[in-house]
Amino acid sequence: MSAASVRAEAKRLLALSLEGGVVSSELVGAVLAALTKSRSAHQLRPLLRAYLTNVRRELARGEARIEHAGPLSPADADAIAAHFAKALGRPVRPVARRNDALLAGFRVRVADDVTDLSASLRLANLAKSLS
Amino acid sequence: MTFLSALLAAAEHAPAATKAAAAPAAHDAPAAAAHGPVDTIIQLFGSFGVDGPHLLIQLINFTILAFVLYRFAIKPALGQMEERNRLIEKGLADAQAATQRLAEAQKASDAKLNAASDEAAKILADARNAAKAAVEAAKAEAAAAQTEVIAKAKAAIEADRVKMLAEVRGEVSRLVVETAAKVLEQNLDDATRGRLNEAAVKQLAR
Numbered sequence: 001m002s003a004a005s006v007r008a009e010a011k012r013l014l015a016l017s018l019e020g021g022v023v024s025s026e027l028v029g030a031v032l033a034a035l036t037k038s039r040s041a042h043q044l045r046p047l048l049r050a051y052l053t054n055v056r057r058e059l060a061r062g063e064a065r066i067e068h069a070g071p072l073s074p075a076d077a078d079a080i081a082a083h084f085a086k087a088l089g090r091p092v093r094p095v096a097r098r099n100d101a102l103l104a105g106f107r108v109r110v111a112d113d114v115t116d117l118s119a120s121l122r123l124a125n126l127a128k129s130l131s
Numbered sequence: 132m133t134f135l136s137a138l139l140a141a142a143e144h145a146p147a148a149t150k151a152a153a154a155p156a157a158h159d160a161p162a163a164a165a166h167g168p169v170d171t172i173i174q175l176f177g178s179f180g181v182d183g184p185h186l187l188i189q190l191i192n193f194t195i196l197a198f199v200l201y202r203f204a205i206k207p208a209l210g211q212m213e214e215r216n217r218l219i220e221k222g223l224a225d226a227q228a229a230t231q232r233l234a235e236a237q238k239a240s241d242a243k244l245n246a247a248s249d250e251a252a253k254i255l256a257d258a259r260n261a262a263k264a265a266v267e268a269a270k271a272e273a274a275a276a277q278t279e280v281i282a283k284a285k286a287a288i289e290a291d292r293v294k295m296l297a298e299v300r301g302e303v304s305r306l307v308v309e310t311a312a313k314v315l316e317q318n319l320d321d322a323t324r325g326r327l328n329e330a331a332v333k334q335l336a337r
Contacts, residue, residue, distance in 0.1 A: 103316060104327040
């Protein structure tokens with residue numbers, strides 16, 4: 001299989017793995033089971049690699065990875081996720097991780113979009129404007 | 132010729148005188164009447180002591196002598212004199228021509244000298260003008276180069292100053308920010324950070 005056909009096949013498999021616009025673990029398992037039965041090993045490896053990349057990207061599109069300094073209540077995390085779900089038009093779930101290097105505030109990453117409301121970024125911008 | 136004409140004139144006057152003297156000597160008349168004028172002349176010369184044959188011989192001798200003298204002495208002498216005169220005249224002419232040529236040469240040399248002097252003066256003036264122009268050009272070039280060097284130096288100094296100010300400003304900013312970050316990191320407690328996070332959530336919601 002050529003690289004283009006592998007990418008197209010992985011895209012098709014990803015579409016089969018979505019349930020309501022969200023990656024479903026059951027559907028992913030079914031797709032993998034079907035693949036292992038229908039494809040030989042040397043054809044399966046590049047296809048599985050491309051499928052894994054697509055699944056990770058799709059999962060990242062549905063996650064709001066929140067880095068925060070200090071405590072962040074689950075309600076605030078949900079509020080952040082709801083904000084991005086509303087903005088992007090798809091369901092987004094929060095994944096929070098504490099990072100005190102941000103000093104205060106938080107940084108949210110949804111797929112390739114980054115929103116930074118941290119004190120460290122503001123200090124960096126201040127330093128840049130002063131220099 | 133004058134001497135001969137005098138003799139002829141005397142011969143013409145002689146019959147009258149002989150007629151006057153022949154009256155007393157009438158017996159000589161037949162003899163005198165028998166001689167011609169040539170004889171009379173001969174006699175007259177004879178009365179003066181001139182002997183005809185001798186005179187003729189002397190005339191012949193004199194003629195020969197005159198011819199010899201003329202042929203071998205006077206004529207060569209005259210020729211030499213003429214040659215000498217010709218050489219002298221030629222020498223004089225040559226000397227005059229040489230004098231004239233000398234004068235012309237002197238005049239030509241004076242003219243050439245004057246022309247060379249004028250040319251030298253002109254060359255000297257041109258050289259002075261060229262040197263003056265070269266000095267002026269060098270001065271202008273040096274002034275331009277000096278101005279350019281000064282401008283470059285000023286620009287370099289200004290660039291260094293701006294660069295140094297930027298570096299100082301950046302360093303000061305970095306130190307200020309680092310200090311502020313350390314102060315915040317040490318002084319912010321979880322309660323304050325929680326409040327700040329809530330404020331950020333509200334800011335995001337807006």
